[in-house]
Amino acid sequence: MSEAPPVVKCLIWDLDNTLWKGTLVEDGHVEVEDAVRKVVVELDARGVLQAVSSRNDHDEAWARLQELGLAEYFVLPHIGWGPKSESVRRIAEQLNFSLKTIAFIDDLPTERAEVSYHLPDVRCYPAEHAGHLLGLPEFSPPVVTVDARRRRQMYQAGFERDQERENYQGADEDFLRSLDLVMRIGRARDEEITRVEELTLRTSQMNATGVHYSDAALRSLLDDESHDVLVVSMSDRFGPHGAVGVMLIERTPRAWRIKLLATSCRVVSFGAGAVLLRWLTDAAARAGVHLVADFRRTERNRMMEVAYRFAGFTVADCACLATFSPGEGAECLHLEPVRQDPPTTMRVFAPEPHATAGETQWR
Protein backbone atom coordinates (compact mmCIF):
# COMPACT_ATOMS: atom_id res chain seq x y z
CA MET A 1 0.00 0.00 0.00
CA SER A 2 2.85 2.39 0.83
CA GLU A 3 4.54 1.63 -2.51
CA ALA A 4 1.72 3.01 -4.63
CA PRO A 5 2.09 6.64 -5.73
CA PRO A 6 -0.10 8.92 -3.66
CA VAL A 7 -3.56 9.63 -5.00
CA VAL A 8 -3.76 12.90 -6.92
CA LYS A 9 -5.71 15.46 -4.91
CA CYS A 10 -5.66 18.20 -7.53
CA LEU A 11 -5.24 18.06 -11.29
CA ILE A 12 -4.20 21.32 -12.95
CA TRP A 13 -5.36 21.72 -16.53
CA ASP A 14 -3.84 23.71 -19.34
CA LEU A 15 -6.64 25.07 -21.56
CA ASP A 16 -5.49 25.55 -25.20
CA ASN A 17 -5.21 22.23 -27.02
CA THR A 18 -5.54 20.37 -23.73
CA LEU A 19 -8.90 20.96 -22.09
CA TRP A 20 -10.30 22.29 -25.33
CA LYS A 21 -9.40 21.81 -29.00
CA GLY A 22 -7.67 24.82 -30.51
CA THR A 23 -6.22 28.10 -29.27
CA LEU A 24 -8.67 30.62 -27.93
CA VAL A 25 -6.88 33.81 -29.03
CA GLU A 26 -6.14 32.47 -32.50
CA ASP A 27 -9.21 30.41 -33.29
CA GLY A 28 -11.69 32.55 -31.41
CA HIS A 29 -13.93 29.54 -30.96
CA VAL A 30 -12.96 26.39 -29.10
CA GLU A 31 -14.84 23.26 -28.14
CA VAL A 32 -14.36 20.55 -25.54
CA GLU A 33 -14.51 16.95 -26.64
CA ASP A 34 -17.08 14.78 -24.90
CA ALA A 35 -14.37 12.40 -23.70
CA VAL A 36 -12.53 15.23 -21.94
CA ARG A 37 -15.70 16.62 -20.44
CA LYS A 38 -16.45 13.18 -19.05
CA VAL A 39 -13.03 13.12 -17.38
CA VAL A 40 -13.63 16.49 -15.71
CA VAL A 41 -17.05 15.49 -14.41
CA GLU A 42 -15.94 12.07 -13.19
CA LEU A 43 -12.79 13.32 -11.43
CA ASP A 44 -14.97 15.87 -9.68
CA ALA A 45 -17.29 13.10 -8.51
CA ARG A 46 -14.30 11.17 -7.19
CA GLY A 47 -13.31 14.15 -5.07
CA VAL A 48 -10.23 15.10 -7.12
CA LEU A 49 -10.03 18.89 -7.26
CA GLN A 50 -9.28 20.52 -10.59
CA ALA A 51 -7.60 23.85 -11.25
CA VAL A 52 -6.42 25.75 -14.31
CA SER A 53 -3.04 27.05 -15.39
CA SER A 54 -3.26 28.69 -18.78
CA ARG A 55 -1.60 31.41 -20.83
CA ASN A 56 -4.57 33.42 -21.89
CA ASP A 57 -6.51 36.54 -21.18
CA HIS A 58 -8.22 35.70 -17.90
CA ASP A 59 -11.65 37.20 -18.55
CA GLU A 60 -11.94 35.82 -22.03
CA ALA A 61 -10.85 32.29 -21.08
CA TRP A 62 -13.07 32.20 -18.00
CA ALA A 63 -16.04 33.43 -20.00
CA ARG A 64 -15.53 30.57 -22.44
CA LEU A 65 -15.32 28.04 -19.60
CA GLN A 66 -18.62 29.38 -18.35
CA GLU A 67 -20.25 29.10 -21.76
CA LEU A 68 -19.03 25.54 -21.95
CA GLY A 69 -20.64 24.85 -18.59
CA LEU A 70 -17.33 23.79 -17.10
CA ALA A 71 -16.26 26.81 -15.05
CA GLU A 72 -17.96 25.53 -11.90
CA TYR A 73 -15.74 22.45 -11.87
CA PHE A 74 -12.55 24.43 -11.33
CA VAL A 75 -11.03 26.01 -8.26
CA LEU A 76 -8.26 28.61 -8.32
CA PRO A 77 -8.02 29.36 -12.04
CA HIS A 78 -4.57 30.80 -12.77
CA ILE A 79 -4.99 32.31 -16.17
CA GLY A 80 -2.29 34.80 -17.12
CA TRP A 81 1.15 35.04 -18.65
CA GLY A 82 3.56 33.97 -15.91
CA PRO A 83 5.52 30.71 -15.77
CA LYS A 84 3.34 27.66 -15.20
CA SER A 85 5.58 26.28 -12.46
CA GLU A 86 4.73 29.42 -10.53
CA SER A 87 0.97 29.01 -10.88
CA VAL A 88 1.19 25.30 -10.04
CA ARG A 89 3.21 26.09 -6.92
CA ARG A 90 0.73 28.75 -5.85
CA ILE A 91 -2.28 26.53 -6.40
CA ALA A 92 -0.67 23.85 -4.20
CA GLU A 93 0.03 26.47 -1.55
CA GLN A 94 -3.45 27.90 -1.60
CA LEU A 95 -4.93 24.42 -1.24
CA ASN A 96 -2.35 23.52 1.40
CA PHE A 97 -1.59 20.31 -0.52
CA SER A 98 1.79 18.65 -0.85
CA LEU A 99 3.25 18.89 -4.37
CA LYS A 100 3.35 15.10 -4.36
CA THR A 101 -0.44 15.14 -4.61
CA ILE A 102 -0.58 17.60 -7.52
CA ALA A 103 -0.78 16.64 -11.20
CA PHE A 104 -0.45 18.83 -14.28
CA ILE A 105 -1.67 18.19 -17.81
CA ASP A 106 -0.50 20.19 -20.83
CA ASP A 107 -0.06 19.56 -24.56
CA LEU A 108 3.29 21.36 -24.77
CA PRO A 109 6.42 19.37 -23.77
CA THR A 110 8.24 22.61 -22.90
CA GLU A 111 5.59 23.59 -20.37
CA ARG A 112 5.66 20.15 -18.76
CA ALA A 113 9.46 20.29 -18.67
CA GLU A 114 9.38 23.73 -17.05
CA VAL A 115 7.02 22.52 -14.32
CA SER A 116 9.01 19.30 -13.81
CA TYR A 117 12.28 21.21 -13.60
CA HIS A 118 11.12 23.52 -10.81
CA LEU A 119 8.71 21.15 -9.14
CA PRO A 120 9.98 17.59 -9.62
CA ASP A 121 7.33 16.17 -7.28
CA VAL A 122 4.47 17.24 -9.54
CA ARG A 123 3.28 14.51 -11.90
CA CYS A 124 2.94 15.75 -15.48
CA TYR A 125 0.77 14.23 -18.20
CA PRO A 126 0.66 15.03 -21.92
CA ALA A 127 -2.71 16.22 -23.25
CA GLU A 128 -3.25 13.10 -25.35
CA HIS A 129 -3.44 11.06 -22.12
CA ALA A 130 -6.45 13.02 -20.90
CA GLY A 131 -8.88 10.32 -21.97
CA HIS A 132 -6.99 7.64 -20.03
CA LEU A 133 -6.70 9.44 -16.70
CA LEU A 134 -9.82 7.85 -15.23
CA GLY A 135 -8.27 4.41 -15.56
CA LEU A 136 -5.05 5.31 -13.73
CA PRO A 137 -4.66 4.23 -10.09
CA GLU A 138 -3.46 7.67 -8.97
CA PHE A 139 -6.78 9.14 -10.10
CA SER A 140 -8.82 6.41 -8.44
CA PRO A 141 -9.12 7.04 -4.70
CA PRO A 142 -9.73 3.71 -2.93
CA VAL A 143 -12.74 5.07 -1.05
CA VAL A 144 -14.95 7.90 -2.17
CA THR A 145 -16.36 9.34 1.06
CA VAL A 146 -19.57 11.30 1.38
CA ASP A 147 -17.55 14.48 1.62
CA ALA A 148 -15.33 13.68 -1.37
CA ARG A 149 -18.22 14.19 -3.73
CA ARG A 150 -18.74 17.66 -2.27
CA ARG A 151 -15.08 18.50 -1.81
CA ARG A 152 -14.84 21.01 -4.65
CA GLN A 153 -17.95 22.79 -3.44
CA MET A 154 -16.52 22.99 0.06
CA TYR A 155 -13.25 24.44 -1.17
CA GLN A 156 -15.05 26.98 -3.32
CA ALA A 157 -17.17 28.02 -0.35
CA GLY A 158 -14.00 28.19 1.72
CA PHE A 159 -12.31 30.60 -0.69
CA GLU A 160 -15.37 32.82 -0.74
CA ARG A 161 -15.52 32.77 3.04
CA ASP A 162 -11.82 33.65 3.38
CA GLN A 163 -12.27 36.51 0.98
CA GLU A 164 -15.19 37.86 2.92
CA ARG A 165 -13.36 37.49 6.22
CA GLU A 166 -10.43 39.44 4.83
CA ASN A 167 -12.72 42.25 3.76
CA TYR A 168 -14.73 42.25 6.95
CA GLN A 169 -14.13 45.34 9.06
CA GLY A 170 -15.85 44.43 12.32
CA ALA A 171 -14.96 42.11 15.17
CA ASP A 172 -14.38 38.45 14.47
CA GLU A 173 -17.37 37.51 16.50
CA ASP A 174 -19.69 39.67 14.42
CA PHE A 175 -18.21 38.12 11.34
CA LEU A 176 -18.98 34.65 12.71
CA ARG A 177 -22.57 35.70 13.35
CA SER A 178 -22.83 36.97 9.79
CA LEU A 179 -21.97 33.49 8.52
CA ASP A 180 -25.15 31.86 9.78
CA LEU A 181 -23.22 28.88 11.13
CA VAL A 182 -25.03 25.67 11.88
CA MET A 183 -23.52 22.76 13.77
CA ARG A 184 -25.09 19.33 13.67
CA ILE A 185 -24.09 16.66 16.13
CA GLY A 186 -25.32 13.20 15.37
CA ARG A 187 -24.67 9.55 16.05
CA ALA A 188 -22.30 8.25 13.40
CA ARG A 189 -23.75 6.14 10.66
CA ASP A 190 -21.84 3.35 9.06
CA GLU A 191 -20.98 5.29 5.90
CA GLU A 192 -19.50 8.16 7.89
CA ILE A 193 -16.94 6.12 9.73
CA THR A 194 -14.35 6.33 6.97
CA ARG A 195 -14.45 10.09 7.14
CA VAL A 196 -14.31 10.00 10.91
CA GLU A 197 -11.27 7.78 10.85
CA GLU A 198 -9.64 10.14 8.38
CA LEU A 199 -10.30 13.00 10.79
CA THR A 200 -8.55 11.30 13.66
CA LEU A 201 -5.54 10.81 11.42
CA ARG A 202 -5.39 14.31 10.07
CA THR A 203 -6.15 16.44 13.09
CA SER A 204 -3.06 16.10 15.19
CA GLN A 205 -3.42 19.58 16.64
CA MET A 206 -6.93 19.07 17.89
CA ASN A 207 -6.72 15.47 19.00
CA ALA A 208 -6.91 15.15 22.75
CA THR A 209 -5.06 11.90 23.08
CA GLY A 210 -3.03 11.56 19.92
CA VAL A 211 -4.56 8.10 19.73
CA HIS A 212 -5.73 6.89 16.38
CA TYR A 213 -8.89 4.82 16.35
CA SER A 214 -9.02 2.49 13.40
CA ASP A 215 -11.96 2.16 11.08
CA ALA A 216 -12.69 -1.28 12.53
CA ALA A 217 -12.40 -0.14 16.15
CA LEU A 218 -14.83 2.73 15.59
CA ARG A 219 -17.24 0.55 13.63
CA SER A 220 -17.30 -2.04 16.40
CA LEU A 221 -18.43 0.68 18.83
CA LEU A 222 -21.39 1.79 16.71
CA ASP A 223 -23.63 -0.88 18.21
CA ASP A 224 -22.05 -0.79 21.65
CA GLU A 225 -24.62 0.23 24.24
CA SER A 226 -22.11 1.99 26.45
CA HIS A 227 -20.44 4.02 23.70
CA ASP A 228 -21.54 6.90 21.53
CA VAL A 229 -19.67 7.75 18.35
CA LEU A 230 -20.76 11.26 17.48
CA VAL A 231 -20.04 12.98 14.20
CA VAL A 232 -20.07 16.74 13.95
CA SER A 233 -20.77 18.53 10.72
CA MET A 234 -21.04 22.23 10.00
CA SER A 235 -22.39 24.49 7.32
CA ASP A 236 -22.83 28.19 6.76
CA ARG A 237 -24.37 30.43 4.17
CA PHE A 238 -21.52 29.69 1.76
CA GLY A 239 -22.14 25.99 1.87
CA PRO A 240 -21.30 22.81 3.75
CA HIS A 241 -18.08 22.18 5.65
CA GLY A 242 -18.89 18.50 5.80
CA ALA A 243 -17.86 16.30 8.69
CA VAL A 244 -15.54 18.36 10.84
CA GLY A 245 -15.34 16.59 14.14
CA VAL A 246 -15.72 13.36 16.03
CA MET A 247 -16.33 12.45 19.65
CA LEU A 248 -16.15 9.03 21.21
CA ILE A 249 -17.92 8.87 24.54
CA GLU A 250 -18.18 6.03 27.00
CA ARG A 251 -21.23 6.25 29.21
CA THR A 252 -21.24 4.95 32.76
CA PRO A 253 -23.90 5.63 35.41
CA ARG A 254 -21.84 8.33 37.13
CA ALA A 255 -19.78 9.85 34.34
CA TRP A 256 -19.36 10.23 30.63
CA ARG A 257 -15.83 9.76 29.50
CA ILE A 258 -14.59 11.53 26.41
CA LYS A 259 -12.20 9.03 24.90
CA LEU A 260 -11.67 10.88 21.69
CA LEU A 261 -12.33 14.42 20.59
CA ALA A 262 -10.93 15.64 17.32
CA THR A 263 -11.97 18.57 15.16
CA SER A 264 -10.76 19.59 11.75
CA CYS A 265 -8.37 22.54 11.60
CA ARG A 266 -10.78 24.08 9.07
CA VAL A 267 -13.25 24.93 11.81
CA VAL A 268 -10.91 25.78 14.65
CA SER A 269 -11.35 29.48 14.00
CA PHE A 270 -15.13 29.11 14.33
CA GLY A 271 -14.68 27.87 17.87
CA ALA A 272 -16.08 24.46 16.99
CA GLY A 273 -14.13 22.66 19.71
CA ALA A 274 -15.26 25.06 22.41
CA VAL A 275 -18.89 24.87 21.29
CA LEU A 276 -18.80 21.07 21.30
CA LEU A 277 -17.43 20.96 24.82
CA ARG A 278 -20.09 23.42 25.94
CA TRP A 279 -22.84 21.35 24.40
CA LEU A 280 -21.53 18.18 26.01
CA THR A 281 -21.19 19.96 29.35
CA ASP A 282 -24.82 21.02 29.13
CA ALA A 283 -25.97 17.55 28.11
CA ALA A 284 -24.04 15.97 30.99
CA ALA A 285 -25.48 18.49 33.44
CA ARG A 286 -28.97 17.59 32.29
CA ALA A 287 -28.19 13.88 32.60
CA GLY A 288 -26.73 14.41 36.06
CA VAL A 289 -23.35 12.87 35.30
CA HIS A 290 -19.78 14.11 35.56
CA LEU A 291 -17.48 14.49 32.59
CA VAL A 292 -14.10 12.90 32.32
CA ALA A 293 -11.67 13.49 29.49
CA ASP A 294 -8.61 11.51 28.56
CA PHE A 295 -5.78 13.81 27.77
CA ARG A 296 -2.35 12.88 26.57
CA ARG A 297 0.05 15.69 25.85
CA THR A 298 1.63 15.53 22.43
CA GLU A 299 3.93 18.05 20.78
CA ARG A 300 1.09 19.45 18.79
CA ASN A 301 -2.07 19.38 20.86
CA ARG A 302 -1.60 22.15 23.41
CA MET A 303 -4.60 23.85 21.79
CA MET A 304 -6.72 20.94 22.97
CA GLU A 305 -5.40 21.27 26.51
CA VAL A 306 -6.31 24.95 26.46
CA ALA A 307 -9.77 24.06 25.14
CA TYR A 308 -10.38 21.57 27.98
CA ARG A 309 -8.95 23.81 30.66
CA PHE A 310 -10.92 26.79 29.42
CA ALA A 311 -14.04 24.65 29.46
CA GLY A 312 -13.39 24.13 33.15
CA PHE A 313 -11.75 20.70 33.23
CA THR A 314 -9.22 20.17 36.00
CA VAL A 315 -7.15 17.43 37.53
CA ALA A 316 -9.31 16.44 40.46
CA ASP A 317 -10.01 13.68 42.89
CA CYS A 318 -13.51 12.45 42.35
CA ALA A 319 -15.14 9.16 43.13
CA CYS A 320 -16.42 8.97 39.56
CA LEU A 321 -12.83 8.51 38.36
CA ALA A 322 -12.40 5.25 40.22
CA THR A 323 -13.63 3.10 37.36
CA PHE A 324 -11.44 4.76 34.74
CA SER A 325 -7.80 4.18 34.11
CA PRO A 326 -6.23 6.47 31.59
CA GLY A 327 -3.82 4.92 29.12
CA GLU A 328 -0.09 5.19 29.50
CA GLY A 329 1.14 8.77 29.69
CA ALA A 330 -2.40 10.09 29.77
CA GLU A 331 -4.33 11.77 32.53
CA CYS A 332 -8.01 12.09 33.26
CA LEU A 333 -9.32 15.63 33.37
CA HIS A 334 -12.53 16.07 35.29
CA LEU A 335 -15.49 18.41 35.25
CA GLU A 336 -18.56 18.70 37.39
CA PRO A 337 -20.89 20.10 34.75
CA VAL A 338 -23.41 22.88 35.12
CA ARG A 339 -26.03 23.97 32.58
CA GLN A 340 -24.65 26.07 29.71
CA ASP A 341 -26.21 28.62 27.41
CA PRO A 342 -25.95 27.89 23.72
CA PRO A 343 -23.39 29.97 21.83
CA THR A 344 -24.50 33.19 20.17
CA THR A 345 -22.40 32.53 17.06
CA MET A 346 -24.06 29.42 15.75
CA ARG A 347 -27.12 27.23 16.00
CA VAL A 348 -26.50 23.75 17.33
CA PHE A 349 -28.67 20.75 16.55
CA ALA A 350 -28.09 17.55 18.46
CA PRO A 351 -29.82 14.24 19.09
CA GLU A 352 -32.22 13.89 21.95
CA PRO A 353 -30.55 11.81 24.62
CA HIS A 354 -31.88 8.25 24.82
CA ALA A 355 -33.87 8.69 21.61
CA THR A 356 -32.95 6.65 18.60
CA ALA A 357 -33.95 9.24 16.08
CA GLY A 358 -34.70 12.91 15.81
CA GLU A 359 -32.78 15.96 16.81
CA THR A 360 -33.54 19.24 18.50
CA GLN A 361 -32.00 22.64 18.53
CA TRP A 362 -29.96 23.48 21.62
CA ARG A 363 -31.68 26.49 23.12
Next chain:
Amino acid sequence: MTDSTTELPVAAIEQRIGEFLEAKTRTTWERDVDLFASGAVSSLFAMELVVFVEGAFGIQVEGADLAMDNFRTVERMSALVTRLHSGGGGA
Protein backbone atom coordinates in the same frame (compact mmCIF):
# COMPACT_ATOMS: atom_id res chain seq x y z
CA MET B 1 11.73 31.08 38.39
CA THR B 2 14.24 33.63 37.24
CA ASP B 3 15.26 36.39 39.60
CA SER B 4 12.95 38.90 38.01
CA THR B 5 13.60 41.80 40.28
CA THR B 6 12.24 44.08 37.60
CA GLU B 7 8.67 44.77 38.54
CA LEU B 8 6.31 45.13 35.64
CA PRO B 9 3.89 47.94 36.35
CA VAL B 10 0.29 46.79 36.10
CA ALA B 11 -0.58 49.66 33.79
CA ALA B 12 2.10 48.58 31.31
CA ILE B 13 0.90 44.99 31.36
CA GLU B 14 -2.69 45.99 30.82
CA GLN B 15 -1.78 48.30 27.99
CA ARG B 16 0.18 45.59 26.26
CA ILE B 17 -2.68 43.11 26.61
CA GLY B 18 -5.19 45.73 25.49
CA GLU B 19 -3.21 46.44 22.33
CA PHE B 20 -3.06 42.77 21.50
CA LEU B 21 -6.79 42.33 21.98
CA GLU B 22 -7.62 45.36 19.92
CA ALA B 23 -5.44 44.17 17.05
CA LYS B 24 -7.03 40.74 17.19
CA THR B 25 -10.67 41.64 17.66
CA ARG B 26 -10.80 45.16 16.20
CA THR B 27 -12.58 46.20 19.38
CA THR B 28 -11.35 47.99 22.46
CA TRP B 29 -11.87 46.19 25.73
CA GLU B 30 -12.43 47.77 29.10
CA ARG B 31 -10.20 46.14 31.69
CA ASP B 32 -13.07 44.39 33.46
CA VAL B 33 -15.17 43.28 30.50
CA ASP B 34 -15.65 39.53 30.07
CA LEU B 35 -14.06 38.41 26.80
CA PHE B 36 -15.82 35.09 26.85
CA ALA B 37 -19.34 36.17 27.74
CA SER B 38 -20.74 35.55 24.29
CA GLY B 39 -19.40 32.04 24.00
CA ALA B 40 -17.90 33.10 20.73
CA VAL B 41 -14.26 32.87 21.64
CA SER B 42 -12.74 30.14 19.58
CA SER B 43 -10.27 27.58 20.77
CA LEU B 44 -7.90 29.24 18.38
CA PHE B 45 -8.35 32.62 20.03
CA ALA B 46 -7.94 31.11 23.48
CA MET B 47 -4.74 29.52 22.27
CA GLU B 48 -3.54 32.81 20.82
CA LEU B 49 -4.22 34.52 24.14
CA VAL B 50 -2.20 31.96 26.05
CA VAL B 51 0.66 32.06 23.59
CA PHE B 52 0.66 35.85 23.58
CA VAL B 53 0.69 36.19 27.35
CA GLU B 54 3.48 33.64 27.64
CA GLY B 55 5.60 35.21 24.94
CA ALA B 56 5.06 38.85 25.77
CA PHE B 57 5.82 38.50 29.46
CA GLY B 58 8.21 35.57 29.51
CA ILE B 59 6.06 33.28 31.63
CA GLN B 60 4.64 29.78 31.33
CA VAL B 61 1.04 29.12 32.11
CA GLU B 62 0.43 25.52 33.10
CA GLY B 63 -1.88 23.19 34.94
CA ALA B 64 -4.49 24.86 37.09
CA ASP B 65 -3.37 28.32 35.99
CA LEU B 66 -4.55 27.45 32.51
CA ALA B 67 -8.11 28.33 33.44
CA MET B 68 -10.52 30.55 31.58
CA ASP B 69 -11.04 32.61 34.73
CA ASN B 70 -7.44 33.78 34.54
CA PHE B 71 -8.01 35.06 31.00
CA ARG B 72 -11.52 36.36 31.36
CA THR B 73 -10.66 40.06 31.49
CA VAL B 74 -7.66 42.28 30.90
CA GLU B 75 -7.51 42.77 34.65
CA ARG B 76 -7.38 39.04 35.41
CA MET B 77 -4.72 38.39 32.80
CA SER B 78 -2.64 41.16 34.21
CA ALA B 79 -2.96 39.67 37.70
CA LEU B 80 -1.88 36.28 36.36
CA VAL B 81 1.13 37.82 34.65
CA THR B 82 2.13 39.69 37.79
CA ARG B 83 1.82 36.57 39.93
CA LEU B 84 3.74 34.30 37.58
CA HIS B 85 6.30 36.92 36.66
CA SER B 86 7.26 37.56 40.23
CA GLY B 87 7.71 33.82 40.75
CA GLY B 88 4.51 33.51 42.71
CA GLY B 89 4.02 29.97 41.51
CA GLY B 90 0.89 28.02 40.76
CA ALA B 91 -2.48 28.54 42.30
